[in-house]
Amino acid sequence: MKDGGQWTGVGDRVRECRLAADMSQEQIASAMNLDRTMIAKIETGVRRIDALELAKLSAILKVPLSYFLSSPPTVVSRRTELADDTVTDATRQSYRLEIALSTWLSDVQQLIELGELAAPRIERYPETVEDTLGARSAASWARGRLNLGLDPIDSMMAVCERLGQLVAIVETPGDGASLVEDDIAVAVVSSNGDPGRRRATAAHELGHLIIGDEYSSDIGVHSSRAERESIIDSFSAELLLPIDAFTERLPAGPTTKRDVLITFAAKYHTSWSLTLRQATEAGLIDRDTAKTLRQRNPTRAELMEAVDWAPQPDLEAVLVPPRYAHAVLQSFKNGLITTSRAVEMMRGQVSAADLPARDYPDLEP
Incomplete structure (x- = not known):
């Protein structure tokens, strides 16, 4: 059983998910056939919520059920807390991305605990980065670690994986988000926008990892957030398209x-x-x-003509890293996860019909 403090934590996440969805307590109450005061009590932790009600909230708010039941990662707590009098479209997008990020981390952790996935080794730039010139040097170092030289990057997802970050493409408004917890580095990139923007976002989140997690949080208190993000953008640009x-x-x-x-x-x-x-x-x-x-x-025709009309699938058809996808399939084959869970973990890249037949049925309620 959860104690009072834990129920307050669940209520906080319900409230913030509601605000992120731009819904009122009245709208949630109507959808659940409850009185508005019941929703208010749930959000303050005064009223406990049963499994059926939590499942309904999960569907209404489009948030995984597991998100309500586990504490968000420490790094994510750096964001500004959502409140009724401060919420904006930008903060809603940020929160939705952080929900997706927390869920992605949880899925990766589950596969690691099942013994089917080993987290890639995180690479760190050994020098201190204080300006855009240093960021470009860090990008050149990363390219050197990958033996890329000045060649184009075919797959940003593969590059991120080789440097220690597992990236998922998610159907969430915004751009991207990333964190490191227990030597597991994860990032999410929104499916909104064209592939070029997705690649830039993935490279940006990788920059936070390569330059250092301490940089992405509190390094350089004398620099504004905009200045720090500009430095990361310089890393991203140089990684994708070197000046030389x-x-x-x-x-x-x-x-x-x-x-x-x-x-x-x-x-x-x-x-x-x-x-x-x-x-x-x-x-x-x-x-x-x-x-x-x-x-x-x-135009798209001009761009395709420049590459002789070759397909460009990066971060579009592939939604999860190859080693992660392999781990999901192995977990499914070994009976460690159900069909529905395998499809959920693959984030739309495969359907139930795409999975191989098994000799035993799912043990689902």
């Missing part, structure tokens, strides 16, 4: 600077804004030219 590539990998075919930049954006799978940023840093274009080119985004 503009001098050593110039394409021979295109004639205009826009054509050249389209080729880089297509081959390195980067957004147009990131490509222009790196081209400006490399001195290929000046800031006025970059400003003009921002108004002339390349």
